[in-house]
Amino acid sequence: MIKQLIQEVFSDEVDVEFLTESITERIDGYKNKKIRPRKIQWDQDDVFLITYGDQFYREGESKLTTFKNVYRKFFSDTFPIVHFLPFFPYSSDDGFSVIDYEQVNPELGDWADVQVMNREARLMFDFVCNHMSAKSNWFRGYLENQPGYDNFFIDVDPSTDLSMVTRPRTSPLLSEFKDSDGKTRHVWTTFSDDQVDLNFTNPKVLLRMIDVLLFYVDQGADFVRLDAVGFLWKELGTSSIHLTKTHKIIQLFRSIVDEVAPGTVLITETNVPHKDNISYLGDGTNEAQMVYQFPLPPLVLHAVRTGNTSYLQKWASEVTPPTKETSFFNFLASHDGIGMNPVRGIIDEDEILELVADLEKEGALVNYKQNPDGSFSPYEINTTYIDALSNRTDGDELRVKRFMLAHSILLTIVGIPAVYIQSILGGRNYYEGVEQTGANRTINREKYEASEIYDSLLEVGSLRNQVYRQLQELIQLRRNETAFHPDHSMRILSTTSTTFGLVRNEEVYALHNMCDKNQTISLEAGTYVNLLTKNECQIEQEIILEPYQFVWLRKK
Incomplete structure (x- = not known):
């Protein structure tokens, strides 16, 4: 299978036998290490907590240690799985411009801290596989023309017609960098000029990224989130998203982790319309085991704010995983905004724009994407989910009612639920953070001093206490009810x-x-x-x- 996939990715452009042997040697090396067994398949007990590793802090203590202590007190009985957003050294985007894939950000702790947390919960790591930081050693080696780093990134003649390329941002697709010879390189940067896209047409890049994937599995990742994976393979003259060879590389990743640590789950993060999103489940056995259920957050939000469930009903009636070996990663809130693209084609465009305008009046921020014709469309709404569901003038009683109503849908719809840390904390819009960073997404990424959270979660009657207590009880009820098994009808x-x-x-x-x-x-x-x-x-x-x-x- 591995040899066949390599042939399908690279055709006759590389030494297929050598590349296959190189990958096989890596697999054998990790199999000999006897990586910790994983839970095989999922059940109704599985619920994710999505969080940053530095979500909580206390003076004189590593942030992962602080998180572990908060988790033990407030979350361990509710969330058996913790998704740590990227906890590696980074230069921007709150972790998604990774400087070093194999180091823990020293501000959070070290790998020993991760191992301690792994004894408390099953873990999901982020594999930021499409791009890395422009401050990384890899990119520095590329610009300095060091041996082994040639063609690690994608240099494109700026006169090339790139109008077909799908753009998730309004920033330029190509960013200028000077190499050590003084030559200007126009490097492919899908998301920002600090996030340079890796060149997977170079088999050396593929091998290095396989090394990273295996390292994460060895370090305790039961689940691996493939960030922005839809953009992985680029071809001039195409949209450079969802290309066949991207799917082949994910199938290769799946074959490798199935060999090394059966039960390890790959989850693709593709913030795109439903049909494209579920394509990453492959034939139900050969690609990702789970995909993010991106239409769910905006559909539930639209239903609550308008009182109209017709779109939600129609969409939900068609949601069926193709096999019992696949499922949906269901969520309402995340570290990013509430994406609008996944409901284009489900909700009428006029109603999408009306929803966005309504939320802007209530304090939400909006990020835009550039369309092929040069126009701009709302890409995501930036707000905490509890503030998205209600108006600023609403009282807490109504705010909590709507919030719990939305989460009842999250916890009962087919799939596996995930709750973002700001949601169970009752987090409100963090405008001060937006002013500090200039980034709209900061509105939903507030970090907390540990004693502040202890006090507010335990303050009976406070918004945080009501949300935490009621949501915790609802999650526990779901986990004890076999009818909510992800495979059940x-x-x-x-x-x-x-x-x-x-x-x-x-x-x-x-x-x-x-x-x-x-x-x-x-x-x-x-x-x-x-x-x-x-x-x-x-x-x-x-x-x-x-x-x-x-x-x-x-x-x-």
Whole structure:
């Protein structure tokens, strides 16, 4: 399989036998190390916490140690899996311009700290495989014309027609750098001039990145997030996104980790329309095991803010993983903004623009992308999810109601849920941080002194305390309910356009009123157990839900 994939990627351009042997030697070396066994497959108990390694700090203590202590006290009973966003030395973008793939940022700690955390939880690492920092040794070696670094990055004649290339940002695709000979190089930079794209057409780059992937698995990554992987392979005259050879390289990564550490899960991060996104599941056995469910955050947000569930219902009724070996990584909030591209083609463009304008009035910030015709479109909304769901003048009672309603959908829809740290902390928009960094995304990336979090999470009645306590209880309920196993069936109920209902494994009903007035949902007559209250209820033909109420019911 590995030899075949190499042939499909490089054709006759490289020594296929030598490259295959080089990869096989790497696999054998790690297999001989007897890497810790992984949990095979997933179940309803699996819930991710998405966080930065330096999310919490305390004077005189490494940030990973501080995180471990906060995790033990507040999160260990709720989240068995922790996704650490990039914790390596970096130069920009809060970690996504990696300077050294194989070092822990000394401001956070070292690999020993990561190993300690790995004994507390299963871990997901970020593999920033498309690009790295312009301050890295690799790029320095490239500019200094050092042996071994030629063609590590992509130098393009600026007169080349690049109009077909998909642009996720408004920054220039090519950035100028001077090499040691004084020559100007125009280097491919998909995301920023500090994030230089690696050249995977060079087999040496592929081998180095395989080394990084295997190193992460060895260091305890049960899950590996392939960041911005859709842009991995570039070809002039194409969009340079979702190309066939990108998929082949992911299949190669999958073959390698399956050999070295069966059960290791690859998750692709491709903030694109649904059809393109699920293509990274391959045939259901040969590529990523999970893909980010990018349409979910904007669809739930639109449903709550408009009270109209028609788009959410239609989309959810078509969501089915192709095999039991694949699933969806479901989330509502992340370190990035709420992406709009994934719902283009699902929600009418006029309604997308109306939603963006509405949120801007309520304090959200917006990032834009450049289209092939030179125009600009909203790419993502920058806000915390709790602030996105409500207006600034709303009281905390309504704010928490809407927030928990949204998270009931997250926890019951088919797939595996992930909760961003700012969400369970009840984080509000961090405008001070945006002023400091000049980056819109900072609005949802606030870091906290540990004692401040201890106090606010334990302050009964505070917004943080209400959100933390209620969300924690809801997650625990999900983890104990076998009907929510990721492989179990989901059926979307036929309801009005102001409600959203689903049934999992034909056992548990999750019903949601998405508007500010009482609504009814038809249900088969019988006796049900309300899983939220533990009470039995008799339903004749329908159930009445109060504004923004949700219930989980099991029929007896």
